[in-house]
Amino acid sequence: MLEATMSHQEELLEFQKSEGRTQHASVLEIINMQNENLKAQQASAAALLASTESLRQIQVQNADTLKAIMESLTNAMGNISTALTLGLGGVGQNLTEMNSNIIAGFQAMSSSIEASSVTIKST
Numbered sequence: 001m002l003e004a005t006m007s008h009q010e011e012l013l014e015f016q017k018s019e020g021r022t023q024h025a026s027v028l029e030i031i032n033m034q035n036e037n038l039k040a041q042q043a044s045a046a047a048l049l050a051s052t053e054s055l056r057q058i059q060v061q062n063a064d065t066l067k068a069i070m071e072s073l074t075n076a077m078g079n080i081s082t083a084l085t086l087g088l089g090g091v092g093q094n095l096t097e098m099n100s101n102i103i104a105g106f107q108a109m110s111s112s113i114e115a116s117s118v119t120i121k122s123t
Contacts, residue, residue, distance in 0.1 A: 056120065060117065060120050060121050063116055063117035064117060066113050067110060067114055067117060070113060071110060073106050074103055074107055074110060077099055077103045077106060080099055081095075081100060082096075084099065
């Protein structure tokens with residue numbers, strides 16, 4: 001009877017060891033899965049960061065292009081203003097004043113675009 005009890009205790013002990021190893025293996029598997037998830041999240045974050053930087057660079061290029069267009073339009077309007085004044089006299093003077101207001105608007109938009117460009121470049 002004593003031998004049966006010892007044998008039963010040994011079996012129980014062996015079962016507990018086996019169960020402990022199984023639980024340990026399960027915990028390790030969960031940890032490994034979490035590590036894989038973290039690696040995937042890090043890769044996603046890196047890709048998102050690269051994409052964000054790419055978009056920022058495009059914004060800078062767009063702002064620079066828009067600024068150049070506005071400067072070109074401002075210069076063109078100035079040339080038109082000069083031509084109107086020289087070619088049409090008094091009527092040209094009225095058109096020149098109107099054109100000057102348009103130029104001032106273009107310059108204000110140019111300044112706003114420049115400020116936006118500086119903001120984009122600094123972020």
